[in-house]
Amino acid sequence: MKKHTPTTFFVADEFYRIFNQNHPITILLLGFGGTIPFFVPAVLVYLNPDHVEIWQSLLWNYGAVILSFVGALHWAFAMFAKDLSERDQTLSYIWSVCPALIAWVAISIGCPAITPWVLCVGFIAQLVQDWRMSHAISFPQWFIPLRIQLTTVALIALSVA
Helix, strand or coil: CCCCCCCCCHHHHHHHHHHCCCCCHHHHHHHHHCCHHHHHHHHHHHHCHHHHHHHHHHHHHHHHHHHHHHHHHHHHHHHHCCCCCHHHHHHHHHHHHHHHHHHHHHHHHCCCCCHHHHHHHHHHHHHHHHHHHHCCCCCCCCHHHHHHHHHHHHHHHHHHC
16 A cells, blocks of 8 residues: 655645556646636635625536536437447437536526535536446546546535635
């Protein structure tokens, strides 16, 4: 078992593990760069509480866009994955629109006590679907670990703001 020193962090270990899985740095830069619009408004809620409604709106709207985006990946999986059964292909098409609908409901509610939690449920459901799909088709080795990390960032940001 690896011994951790005080300067070793879980995140650093995860980055090292991901880098060793031989995929382009572009994926990491785009993936983690895409978390900036999650963290900035979440932090600004506390640094500038006079504009909390603006920061929450920015965060929720970005969360809705990203949730819709990751759901749409399942449309592409259904179209291009040759290993999917007809049933799994149909279910993937159906699921691909569900995150956008969840996001729409969350944004339509527009309530600080409900909206972020509806988005969180959507992100968790999407991650579960991604994990299930990873058993039906062959994803790159880095895909699910990266999805877990990016989803965790989204969940933290939505939860704290």
